[in-house]
Amino acid sequence: MDLTLREHLDAHGLAAKKSFGQHFLLDLNVTRKIVRFAGPFEGRPVIEVGPGPGGLTRALLESDAGKVVLVEKDPRFIPLLNELDDGAGRLTVVEADALNVREDQLVEGPAHLVSNLPYNVGTPLLIKWLTGPWTPASLTLMFQKEVAERVVARPGDDAYGRLAVISQAVAEAKLVMHLPAAAFTPPPKVASAVVHLVPREDRPDRELLKALERVTAAAFGQRRKMLRSSLKQLGGAELCEKAGISPEDRAEVIDLDGFLRLARAFAGIEQPTAPTDGGAVLMRRKKT
Template sequence: MSDDTPPLTDAPARKSLGQHFLFDPSILKRAATAAGSPKGRTVIEVGPGPGGLTRAILNEGSSKLIAVETDPRFSQALLEWPEAKTGQMTVIAKDARKVHWEKALAEADAEGPAMIIANLPYNVGTILLIDWLKAGDWRGEMALMFQKEVAERICAKPDTDAYGRLAVLTQAVTRPHIAFTLPPGAFRPPPKVDSAVAVLTPLPPAERFEHIALLEQIAGAAFGQRRKMLRAALKPFAKKRGMKAEQWLEDCGIDPTARAETLTQAQFRILAASLA
């Protein structure tokens, strides 16, 4: 198949699955290479739909592509591609939230770390990202299409409106940036908001924070009541652990009257490490 391969099917996007499709070859190539060249690499793609990004990834030389598609209209069509028949592409007809990723890589006889390149369905993108952030060494670079607002939250810095739990978690294990943005008109059907490709590059092992699940709990509690001072926002969390929030914060060198959006990545790590 060539760059101008037609869509797999004219089946319309399903709103219930958060589907918005891209067909512009230049945009698809940018998305396929945003996190670096996939040549010779294993790539996971979620929600390939009619296969535009799938074709772009294969054209860039991916050695193994694992395509996860819950919509049978598209998963069945993908199985007819030559790459599926030769084993270069593995199609998993399943909800991505239910995929055991390491098992899928092993069954596909794929080498890691795997890149994840995807125009994510809007309704599951954040859920999948958090799952991947907790992944082991099988997961490599990620180039993920989100609503622009979500991409900004991923890359946000302290003392900004977009800064929250998602930024703290993402930046604990990766270095994220927005590669490019797209207007609604780039998609079919057009969504109601702008979109953006966020690239997440894994931090070197020595710089990654290992207690990501604990960090998630603390950040969730802190930002769950972001208008409150930390001593109040974290009071229920601390109480469940037999602690006094104010004393815990002081012991960690953090001002109990500060608010969650002012804490740095390092300070959140200190809080989590104190409980690990």
Template sequence: MSRIDDLPPLRDVIAAHGLRAKKSMGQNFLLDLNLTSRIARASGPLAGASVLEVGPGPGGLTRGLLAEGARRVLAVEKDERCLPALAEIAAAYPGRLEVLSGDALDVDVTARLDRPWRVVANLPYNIGTELLVRWLTPRDWPPAWESLTLMFQKEVAERIVAAPGSKAYGRLAVLAQWRSEVRIVLTLPPEAFAPPPKVASAVIHLTALPEPRFPADADVLERMVAKGFNQRRKMLRAALKGLAPDIEDRLRAAGLDPTERAEQVPIEGWCALARTLG
């Protein structure tokens, strides 16, 4: 592990502050500063950038972002045990790190960051999917963020980049690919973390498109896709029957076969159906 700044190695920081990862908070700490710097670089050149980080923990990725040149990092941390370690990083990078103590699901960061900002985070497993859906479904587009560089369990990352017709294709793929370019940029083994999770992890990078690929109301699309894939083994006419009494007619109007299943419908088809329901 090479040094990226004058602060102590992360293992020493964790030991000094008694930061044992909590399963209840979805915590798995990434200790290798080489890897945290690689994740930071995967978000693109950071000079002059404003970055939101969710769940910094002891600050490994935070240090990577700052060392790679981020002008400002806003870190939201729910675990108060981590705040002293993050304060040490703030002192080492004067004026460039602000730490908010709170739950990322409840904190409004829009007024605290210069637009457009980036999100770079090793997301806590227990809130990662919900945060992603929130970032992907604001009413107004383009969003306040320009890119998302996020770590998930590898299986979740593969669902986000999946193509229609595959078993991994579902709600996350539709919502992510409707409004952004998305790709997997890094895969990490369990032993890169402390404690090691039971599965591999992967980092995805999403770049916001200027306009969605196809017109649709975000709320209607999200609700409809969630319902369709919640019963993915059923035909569309059965899985979506609660959305409208004439759902078969609406499916046909959107150019869809009512006997198809959700995983067979491309993004364009979902958007066409959303327009008949909007």
């Protein structure tokens, strides 16, 4: 790992591919900062998607991460990434499309995700990791700024929508870093930002999450309409009343708790009752 990243790229005759949404982050000072936001890892494995020339990989290999697993779709970068292996047995390079990978087959036990995601698949990958069967210990992900703002947006924000509700139902989400386009090679047309997400202990189970996806898709699919209209196919005003939500409200003003109540009402799950003995909140299916 004596060559600089730019020297590695030049030596292999590599350049970013627009079709893969590639923009390389070559400044090790910046990648080290991202890894500090992501850690500490305390010896747990880390998965990085779309490492490209390995700028973030180098910082991960300097950290307290255990096994570092790279998932790279572009075969041009596999030889270059393998050169980063220092012989300690920590680095594994997998040539695959991350959208089709089963993360539980890459690592054992809790693992972190740290990635500068390709712009063209960032949102689908986030949804996969938030709603799929495998739950990461944390996610520290770089998106284009517009997507990052949608992940952390609050009711009333212009960026508030379905992605914010789903993300925040599953994880505590925080925007931790902004990067200008000039930080990348080649520079993209937009700025970027890093979001750190930690899965919530009280995240919805599979049934409730599926209902939440249905409700938010309908509500934000017609976000300028009142909920009685946008949710008409799911129950409209009656559904809103069951959830204690005004049918005249619009999706953009409903907070996470309100959407969870709508999802429970849609799925026929009782609204949570306050614990009487310090125990967990109860959620029971309504009898039909």
